[in-house]
Amino acid sequence: MNAPRNLVEVRDLKMHFPIYGGFLRRQVGAVKAVDGVSFNIIEGETLGIVGESGCGKSTCGRAVLRLYEATAGSITIDGTDIATLSAEELRKRRPMMQMVFQDPQASLNPRMTVAGIIGEPLDEHTDWSKKKKLERIYELMDAVGLNRDFANRYPHAFSGGQRQRIGIARALALNPKFIVCDEPIAALDVSIQAQVVNLLEELQEQFGLTYMFISHDLSMVRHIADRVAVMYLGVIVELAPVQALYDKPLHPYTEALLSAVPEPDPAMARKDRIVLQGDVPSPSNPPVGCNFCTRCSKVMDICKVEKPPLREIEPGHFSACHLLNDRPTVGQTSGTQTTSTQ
């Protein structure tokens, strides 16, 4: 058994979108969608990224695949720094990293047949014969549970869950190692969500895939992820193995987020629910100090002045909060996260 190795290493990733204004349309500011996040994804695991809308989780996922040109930071996938590759080099690397998008309606071309959609990556990246490609398409359709007879139909003829299967088949076409799933089940009904999540898990086992699973559904992330990163306003506030994060959250935001999830059990109506006041501040003008200081119930003076660093408080459990200042950093070096723990 090999020691677990990091397939993806992200260091201090920043993604700022410029805001232009004024008479000369000069840059007057920036939306700091992702503002310095670092994490590793171990080969074969699922890293869940959770947070509210606007926290930068999707932007982070896209920047990791370099669908955006990151403002700063390095992204190493399977030993190659993706952030600095030339366009041609990057294209060669594309087959190993793929994405499943949120809205299966919008991410499938309505004028292409299912075979065309699933086969497009093959057209782009292989010089296979038509027959070989078709074989592969059928193979993929079997793998995601689509009937082969439907290969020549168009996306509109499929239901939401089936369309998501088409999207997954396309992502699998080139035998990727790493897949970013950006809210793959958010647009689906509850009974269909479970089908798609089970499929993703089966495929992970079968092909040894590594997932970055972005979602706002905390219960579903608890089910699918091995480790979870909680984002708030462009930064990771807590990152921990799934069990530790849900049972013993260290950051007040994680605590509030978990407490806000309605539980399908009337007998468990929790009276000690933490209801956060106010809204998420604008990412173009984040608060000084800790990003969460405007809504935190345990806010202290230092929180409004100094940004708390993400530190390893318990083995594998990182949190960025001044409340934990009296607890020493464990692990090797502080600052960057080393995920030798599992």
Place this chain on the structure above:
Amino acid sequence: MPDGAAPVLEVTDLKTVFRTRGGEVHAVNSVSFELRPGELLGVVGESGSGKSVTMMSLLGLLPMPPAEVRNGKVMLGDRDLLTIDAESLRNIRGSEVGFVFQDPMTSLNPVFNVGFQIMEPLRAHMGLSKSQARDRAVELLELVGIPDARRRLKDYPHQFSGGMRQRVMIAIALACDPKVLIADEPTTALDVTIQAQILELVKELRQKLGMAIIWITHDLGVIAGIADRVMVMYGGQIVEQGPVREVFANPAHPYTRALLQTMPKLHGTRDTKLRVIEGQPPMLGRHPVSCPFEDRCPHAFDRCGKENPQRRPIGDGHDVACHWDHKGALA
């Protein structure tokens, strides 16, 4: 809530059909339910189960054609909303029955400030003067927890966040002290922490104002937290109905049972695999002769394919539309 009290709203045998080029779609099939004073009735179901269409049929909010309310009675007090004239129905909407829609961005008018939009029903239905209406609007915004209310009347919808917009929507719906508030997925478009705020607000408003609420959602967690009674819809029909604790503790319909099992939990042990409901929801293309859940049901037998089950009481105000005896299966 007292069981004996006369219902505020009583719906009997409601049937709504859409005529399309591909034929008729039976969106609501013989739906009957009642809403008692002061209670919060949760309606759950997946997309296409007919929950929104049912509520919109009640108030004549569906475009007709293609929609057609073919049958039924909707009694609000002693008036049948399906037979009264358009003018009277218009007076009832917004005054006696308030409506909160899913998406607060598309349901507020972007070119009018929110003050105008809150004052509109007050002036139309209650005949208030401009300054009276303005005072009432400020009161309402304060009631739904919008700080600095008087100044914010002049703001436009885009100047509010999603949660704040939904509060404005609630304020509009509450403007004329409705007896019934129908909320159609009011928190679905919101983040969980904002959803928690709105749920707290609704609990608070219920205590203060005491109106009856119909709350449509697909989130069983939300229902568990706020509803007194729950109605589960599938394929345009009510498949199960009962007090919320009873239904969650002893779900009788195979669909409800499966729905509760497919949801991953936030606490307790983590399942290795999620339970799934195989197959797809029904297409509703024809008038149902069989049980709509038949082809996905693990307990289906001959009778399910031949006869659409009627709702039958199973005690404690709980009823279910299913031929299968869930009690026998538990043993």
